[in-house]
Structures are given as C-alpha cells and as structure tokens.
Amino acid sequence: MTRVLTVENLNIGFRSEGRELPVVHDVSFTLEAGKTLALVGESGSGKSVTSLGIMRLLPPPPQSRARGKIILHSDEDIDLLSISEARMRRLRGDRIAMIFQEPLTSLNPVYTIGDQIIEAIRSHRAISARKARERAVELIDQVGIPDAAARLTTYPHELSGGMRQRIMIAIALALEPEILIADEPTTALDVTVQAQIIDLLRRLQAETGMAMLFITHDFGVVADIADRTIVMYAGQMVEHGQTEAVLETPLMPYTSGLMRAVPELETAGLNQGELQSIEGFVPNPASLPNGCAFHPRCTHTLSGICDVPPVPFEDAGNGHLVRCKRWQSILENAE
Amino acid sequence: MLRFTLYRLGHSVLLLFLVSLIGYTILHLAPGGPLSQYALSPGMSQAELNQIAERMGLNRPIPIQYLDWLSSFLVGDWGESFRDGRAVLSVISGHLFATILLVLSSSVISIGLGTLVGVLGATRRYSAWDYLATVGAMIALSIPTFWFGLVAIYVFALRLDWFPSGNMYSIGDESFLDYVHHLVMPSLVLALVNVAIWSRYMRSSMLDVIGQDFVRTAKAKGVSGRRVLYGHVIRNALIPMITLAGIQLPMLLSGALVTETVFTWPGIGRLFLDSLGYNDYPVIMGVLMFTAIFVLLGNLIADILVAIADPRVRLE
Numbered sequence: 162m163t164r165v166l167t168v169e170n171l172n173i174g175f176r177s178e179g180r181e182l183p184v185v186h187d188v189s190f191t192l193e194a195g196k197t198l199a200l201v202g203e204s205g206s207g208k209s210v211t212s213l214g215i216m217r218l219l220p221p222p223p224q225s226r227a228r229g230k231i232i233l234h235s236d237e238d239i240d241l242l243s244i245s246e247a248r249m250r251r252l253r254g255d256r257i258a259m260i261f262q263e264p265l266t267s268l269n270p271v272y273t274i275g276d277q278i279i280e281a282i283r284s285h286r287a288i289s290a291r292k293a294r295e296r297a298v299e300l301i302d303q304v305g306i307p308d309a310a311a312r313l314t315t316y317p318h319e320l321s322g323g324m325r326q327r328i329m330i331a332i333a334l335a336l337e338p339e340i341l342i343a344d345e346p347t348t349a350l351d352v353t354v355q356a357q358i359i360d361l362l363r364r365l366q367a368e369t370g371m372a373m374l375f376i377t378h379d380f381g382v383v384a385d386i387a388d389r390t391i392v393m394y395a396g397q398m399v400e401h402g403q404t405e406a407v408l409e410t411p412l413m414p415y416t417s418g419l420m421r422a423v424p425e426l427e428t429a430g431l432n433q434g435e436l437q438s439i440e441g442f443v444p445n446p447a448s449l450p451n452g453c454a455f456h457p458r459c460t461h462t463l464s465g466i467c468d469v470p471p472v473p474f475e476d477a478g479n480g481h482l483v484r485c486k487r488w489q490s491i492l493e494n495a496e
Numbered sequence: 497m498l499r500f501t502l503y504r505l506g507h508s509v510l511l512l513f514l515v516s517l518i519g520y521t522i523l524h525l526a527p528g529g530p531l532s533q534y535a536l537s538p539g540m541s542q543a544e545l546n547q548i549a550e551r552m553g554l555n556r557p558i559p560i561q562y563l564d565w566l567s568s569f570l571v572g573d574w575g576e577s578f579r580d581g582r583a584v585l586s587v588i589s590g591h592l593f594a595t596i597l598l599v600l601s602s603s604v605i606s607i608g609l610g611t612l613v614g615v616l617g618a619t620r621r622y623s624a625w626d627y628l629a630t631v632g633a634m635i636a637l638s639i640p641t642f643w644f645g646l647v648a649i650y651v652f653a654l655r656l657d658w659f660p661s662g663n664m665y666s667i668g669d670e671s672f673l674d675y676v677h678h679l680v681m682p683s684l685v686l687a688l689v690n691v692a693i694w695s696r697y698m699r700s701s702m703l704d705v706i707g708q709d710f711v712r713t714a715k716a717k718g719v720s721g722r723r724v725l726y727g728h729v730i731r732n733a734l735i736p737m738i739t740l741a742g743i744q745l746p747m748l749l750s751g752a753l754v755t756e757t758v759f760t761w762p763g764i765g766r767l768f769l770d771s772l773g774y775n776d777y778p779v780i781m782g783v784l785m786f787t788a789i790f791v792l793l794g795n796l797i798a799d800i801l802v803a804i805a806d807p808r809v810r811l812e
C-alpha cells in the first residue's frame with residue numbers, strides 16, 4: 162500500500178472579532194493510493210474546512226490559520242502547510258484535485274466547458290492548444306459523456322447538474338492527480354444521478370489508482386465507496402476505522418445516531434431499530450460543550466462523566482478509534 | 497439576434513412616441529410661450545402678435561399642432577428654429593461634435609478610472625486604499641457637479657492659470673493640443689461623479705464574483721492568481737457594468753448639460769438651455785427627441801453587448 166498523504170494534527174481556526182475561533186481540532190489521517198477514505202458528519206461539523214485546508218483554499222492568514230502537518234508523499238515529502246503559495250499553486254489541480262458540492266455554480270458561466278478543461282491542462286503543462294483540446298475530448302469521453310468532441314463548445318448552462326459534475330470530474334482528472342478530494346459531490350443531485358456519479362468515481366479510481374477523500378453527510382453512500390471511514394463532529398474526529406467495522410459495530414453514539422437516520426442502511430440489514438434523526442444541532446464552534454462535544458444530544462450521556470474533559474480518542478482494537486467515554490459499557494449493554 | 501434587435505427597436509419607437517407626447521404637452525402647458533418673446537419688443541401691437549402666431553401656426557389647437565409636428569418629424573423634417581429660422585437638425589448637428597467630444601472623453605475617464613479603483617478596492621478590501629476610495633466616492637457623490645466646476649475654474653483657471661476657464665478652443669489656435677487643453681477640466685469635472693458611481697458598483701460586483709464557486713474551482717485547478725483575477729473575476733464582474741453604463745447614460749447627459757453651462761462649452765446642453773430661454777419650441781423638441789434617441793440607442797447597444805458577453809442571456 163502506497164501512502165500518498167499524511168495529515169497530522171491539523172488544526173484550523175478563523176479570525177472572528179479579533180480572536181481566533183478554532184473550527185477543526187487535531188484531525189489526523191492518511192490517504193493511500195487506490196483507496197477511499199470517507200469523511201462523514203452532519204452539516205457544520207468541519208468537513209469542508211478540513212478539505213479546503215488541505216488544498217490551502219481557505220482565506221489567507223490572518224483570516225484563517227491552519228496548523229499541523231499535511232505531508233504529500235512523492236519522491237520527497239512535501240509539507241503543504243510550509244511551502245510557498247506559488248509552489249502550492251503548481252500542486253493544486255496537478256497532484257491534488259478537488260470537486261465540490263455545487264455542480265451548478267462551480268463552472269464559469271462565460272466559458273465553454275472545453276475552454277475550462279483546457280485551462281486546467283495548460284495551467285500546468287506547456288502543450289499546444291490542439292494537444293490540449295484532444296486531451297479534453299478524451300477526458301469528456303472518459304467521464305461518460307457521449308459525443309465528446311461536440312461538447313467542447315457547450316456552455317455550462319446548457320448541461321444538467323449531473324453532466325456538470327461529470328465535467329468537474331473531467332477537469333479534476335485532467336492531470337492525473339494522485340489525490341482527489343470530493344466534497345459532497347452528489348449531495349445536490351437526485352438519487353439516480355447520485356448513484357451514477359459514485360459508480361463513475363469508483364471506475365475512474367480503479368483505472369487511475371488515485372487516492373480519494375470522499376466527504377458526505379450521508380451514511381448511505383459510505384458503504385458503497387469507502388475503504389475506511391472517519392466520523393466527524395464539531396471539528397473533531399469521533400470515530401475512525403475500516404468501513405465495515407464502523408458500519409457493523411459503530412462505537413460512538415453519534416455514529417449510530419447518524420446511521421439510524423439513513424433508510425438505505427436499514428434495508429442492508431445494518432440498521433436496527435426505527436428510522437430517526439438525532440435531535441438538536443451541531444454546536445457553534447464559539448460555544449462548544451465541555452467534555453464530549455456531543456453530550457447535550459447524546460442518549461447515553463452521564464453527567465459528571467461525559468461533560469468532563471478530556472475525552473481521549475481511544476483505540477478499541479484493530480485500529481478502530483473512538484472518542485467516547487462510555488463506549489465499552491454501551492457495547493456491553495447492547496450485547 | 498435579429499429578432500431580438502427588431503423587438504427592441506419596436507419597443508424604442510413606442511417609447512420615443514410617448515416621450516414626444518409628454519414633452520410636447522409639458523412644453524405647451526408651461527406659461528409664457530414663444531409669443532411672449534415678441535411681446536417684449538417695444539411697439540409690438542396685438543394685431544401684429546396675432547399675425548406672427550398665425551404664421552407660426554401657434555393659433556391652432558395644441559393636438560393639431562402636435563400631429564403636424566409629429567408628421568413632419570417622422571419624415572425627417574424637425575422644423576425650423578423660432579430664433580433664426582435655421583433647420584433644427586442642422587442647429588443640433590452644429591452642437592453635436594462638442595457634446596460627443598465631452599461625453600466620450602469623460603466616459604473613457606470614468607469607466608477606466610472607475611474600473612481600476614473598483615478592482616483595487618475589492619482586491620485590497622479594508623485596506624487604507626479601499627477606505628480612501630470609499631470616502632472619496634462619498635464626497636464626490638454628495639457635492640453637486642456645478643460646484644466642482646466653479647471651484648475648478650476658480651482654482652485651476654483663475655488662480656493658477658493652468659487651464660482655460662471655458663470654451664472648446666482658442667480663436668486662432670484650434671490645434672489638437674488646444675482642444676485637449678480646453679477639454680481637460682470639463683471632462684474631469686463631468687467624470688468625477690461617474691468615477692465615484694462606477695467604482696462603487698465595480699467594487700461590489702467584484703466582491704460578488706470573488707465569492708462565487710467557479711472562482712474557487714479556478715483556484716483548485718491551479719490557475720495562476722493573475723489569470724483568476726483577469727480571466728474569471730473581472731471578466732464576470734464587468735457584465736452587470738455594461739447594463740449600468742446604459743442606465744447611467746441619461747445621468748451622463750444631464751451632467752453634460754450642467755458642465756457645458758459652467759464651462760461655456762458649445763454643446764447640446766448649452767443649446768437646450770438657450771432654447772428654453774427663448775421658448776424656441778422646435779429646437780427644444782428637437783434636442784429632447786435627439787437625446788431620447790441617443791439614450792435608447794445606447795441601451796439597445798448595452799443589451800446587445802450583454803448578450804454577447806454572457807452566453808446565458810437568451811436573445812429570443
């Protein structure tokens with residue numbers, strides 16, 4: 162297994178009213194070639210900030226600040242947080258690419274899709290316009306859009322959301338990156354299109370061997386795509402393990418809560434009990450609860466225990482990590 | 497494209513008709529009238545006045561006069577000036593060059609400078625520069641054009657003697673540089689308000705686009721910062737500015753009227769004010785119709801340019 166990216170103790174904060182407000186806390190994980198890591202959590206839990214932090218696409222300091230290490234492994238190790246913006250620009254799109262949640266607004270409305278694919282290629286490679294155009298046709302074909310050559314002169318508004326997301330994928334794959342970050346790429350699409358895009362991403366990953374960081378708030382798609390899964394809550398990793406392990410024996414009450422909200426898992430036999438969503442909301446980063454950030458919403462919470470820091474991120478065996486003070490007793494009671 | 501243009505032309509013709517009707521009505525409802533000028537001459541008898549009115553067709557009912565004016569207007573006969581009997585169209589065209597020179601040069605200044613100030617304000621948001629530009633624009637917008645004009649004349653013409661205080665050229669010179677020398681102050685004074693407006697709109701349009709998802713996509717592709725700014729941000733931020741330019745056209749012409757008066761600039765605005773003083777109805781109506789056509793044409797061109805600049809705009 163080839164490790165392509167190591168994220169170590171990534172902390173990200175935003176400047177707000179003269180203070181720095183931490184939004185992502187001590188996130189650590191690795192990405193491996195040909196494998197997919199899912200990042201799951203409700204909206205507002207810090208998934209996008211984490212991924213934009215890796216791309217260094219957050220507002221520049223002092224508006225936001227990222228600490229820790231993001232190591233891109235290749236011939237030499239490159240710490241993305243310590244290189245210049247010029248060097249980072251050359252890596253973006255070339256070695257690490259990203260697609261987004263909003264296919265309808267992610268393409269520039271005034272340029273043809275051909276021009277937008279070609280721009281990605283020519284930002285990194287000094288090749289002729291004709292060569293770049295040939296490559297663009299190849300890419301459009303590769304993402305499953307028929308009649309590729311004729312699509313070069315199409316404008317984004319002439320395409321459906323699903324088609325536009327395919328174009329975004331074509332742009333992301335243009336330079337054969339080692340890493341693709343997909344931030345909720347199917348959330349804005351309807352269910353059938355969602356399944357097609359996930360199939361496409363899986364197929365392309367098999368063809369290219371790229372590592373994928375797949376972000377979603379929907380546990381339903383995790384089983385389909387991810388080798389390993391991280392559950393995130395209030396900017397922290399709260400569970401991390403092999404996807405089967407997380408799905409079959411979720412250790413953190415938040416994870417089980419998320420799974421109970423997904424109808425697809427029930428039919429797959431992974432989801433016992435009735436369909437229900439977790440009550441309450443993700444806390445505001447400015448006022449995180451003491452101790453376990455999830456304790457005001459947790460059905461297993463015990464005062465005097467859950468609301469007292471620290472809450473360590475423990476190994477429950479076989480690299481299955483959990484941040485919950487009561488995971489053992491909850492597991493015993495369930496058995 | 498053709499259908500769109502034809503449709504818009506039809507629209508414009510209807511608007512022009514309404515403008516002429518309203519203009520004509522207001523003009524004739526206003527007290528005074530062309531005869532009051534003749535009535536001032538000593539020894540003018542009522543009988544003579546009636547004769548003049550008859551000759552000028554002023555004793556007929558106003559709707560008839562209007563229809564008469566309209567039918568001649570439609571075949572290109574805009575009437576003769578009451579003042580000197582010259583054809584209205586040739587009176588207007590005699591003042592046209594001066595106004596076009598003024599409006600064009602001041603538009604180039606306001607669009608160029610306004611865009612620059614707006615772009616810098618948006619890319620260096622909350623900097624000392626942005627703050628300065630904001631305050632400057634507020635000052636420029638809160639002080640009337642004629643005041644700026646008079647102060648400019650006092651300081652730069654009378655006290656410092658850098659620029660002439662009025663007119664388009666010096667008699668006996670009329671070289672290119674002479675024209676430029678005369679043009680500097682009026683075009684800058686006229687541009688001032690428009691630089692302020694344009695830069696404000698450009699700044700907010702830029703900030704709008706900077707926050708768009710496709711700009712993030714461009715950065716994620718590894719496009720260079722400069723290309724993101726020019727190719728993606730400014731390119732999109734300018735689209736609403738084209739419409740703004742069309743909308744601003746009447747404002748620009750009213751500004752030109754004031755500027756021409758302050759700087760004794762021999763343009764259409766001056767002609768209009770002079771003609772009002774003389775109750776020269778044919779020339780007043782002529783200038784009104786001419787500026788209305790100019791504004792409508794400007795807006796039509798703006799709409800066509802927007803359609804060219806923005807592929808999402810459907811022309812059907």
Ligand SMILES: Nc1ncnc2c1ncn2[C@@H]1O[C@H](COP(=O)(O)OP(=O)(O)O)[C@@H](O)[C@H]1O
Nearest residue numbers: 175184202203204205206207208209210211446
């Ligand atoms: N540019 C920003 N400035 C300040 N706070 C931000 C910014 N972007 C995101 N946040 C905050 O960071 C937290 C995590 O947001 P995000 O990563 O977008 O969540 P999600 O998991 O839904 O992708 C939220 O509380 C959000 O308000």
Ligand code: SF4
Nearest residue numbers: 453456459467485486
């Ligand atoms: S620590 Fe307590 S509150 Fe937090 S998830 Fe575990 S049981 Fe629930």
Ligand SMILES: [Mg+2]
Nearest residue numbers: 205208209345
């Ligand atoms: Mg998000």
